[in-house]
Amino acid sequence: MIFTEGKVIDKFVLKNGEEVVxxxxxxxxxxxxxxxxxxxxxxRAKILDNKKYTLGEEKKWVKEAIGNSNExxxxxxxxxxxxxxxxxxxxxxxxxxxxxxxxxxxxxSHDYRRFGIAKKxxxxxxxxxxxxxxxxxxxxxxxxxxxSMIFHRKMGFKKVGKIPxxxxxxxxxxxxxxxxxxxx
Ligand SMILES: CC(C)(COP(=O)(O)OP(=O)(O)OC[C@H]1O[C@@H](n2cnc3c(N)ncnc32)[C@H](O)[C@@H]1OP(=O)(O)O)[C@@H](O)C(=O)NCCC(=O)NCCS
Numbered sequence: 768m769i770f771t772e773g774k775v776i777d778k779f780v781l782k783n784g785e786e787v788v789x790x791x792x793x794x795x796x797x798x799x800x801x802x803x804x805x806x807x808x809x810x811r812a813k814i815l816d817n818k819k820y821t822l823g824e825e826k827k828w829v830k831e832a833i834g835n836s837n838e839x840x841x842x843x844x845x846x847x848x849x850x851x852x853x854x855x856x857x858x859x860x861x862x863x864x865x866x867x868x869x870x871x872x873x874x875x876s877h878d879y880r881r882f883g884i885a886k887k888x889x890x891x892x893x894x895x896x897x898x899x900x901x902x903x904x905x906x907x908x909x910x911x912x913x914x915s916m917i918f919h920r921k922m923g924f925k926k927v928g929k930i931p932x933x934x935x936x937x938x939x940x941x942x943x944x945x946x947x948x949x950x951x
Contacts, residue, residue, distance in 0.1 A: 791845075793833075800855060840894050842894055855873065857871070869904045870906070908944050919946050
């Protein structure tokens with residue numbers, strides 16, 4: 768399996784009739800991904816990022832992501848509709864003793880939630896993980912992120928536990944939940 772830049776992996780139609788493509792990240796995605804991450808920061812989504820990025824920072828991130836993808840250290844897919852990036856999901860693959868474990872991170876644009884986009888992206892990436900012998904993934908989320916909590920549970924993640932008051936959510940301490948899923 769080669770993580771070819773921009774290669775389309777899946778296509779499906781949303782219940783509102785829009786077509787969504789799931790594909791590997793490509794160099795020209797910086798603007799689209801910047802819009803997505805900055806919209807999440809603007810809505811104060813319960814994610815680790817809490818300050819907006821610049822285009823220069825995002826270009827650097829995308830360049831690094833593609834470099835890591837080429838080395839099979841990262842699987843990063845985008846969900847795209849009408850030329851707009853509406854979701855992103857990445858699995859960062861471990862080093863050394865953790866080479867069979869991947870760390871998940873994901874988000875979907877506000878207006879496209881509850882359409883099954885995160886579920887589709889995760890399903891796509893889980894198949895790729897198995898192809899490259901990554902057989903366990905883990906994830907973490909703000910304990911008060913209800914959508915994330917239900918999403919992970921529905922997708923088959925099991926709770927490991929929580930780190931109390933680990934995260935600063937705009938001045939309020941929140942617990943960090945840790946979950947994992949075996950793929951085989
Ligand atoms: C969490 C998040 C990624 C889910 O993405 P999504 O595309 O809306 O999720 P899906 O539509 O694929 O949902 C799959 C299932 O997860 C559960 N789920 C997802 N969002 C939910 C919500 N807000 N409330 C209850 N259940 C939810 C449901 O069981 C859903 O299936 P259903 O719609 O058939 O009932 C999205 O809400 C998001 O990006 N939030 C902001 C950023 C964030 O919190 N990122 C996660 C950090 S760990």
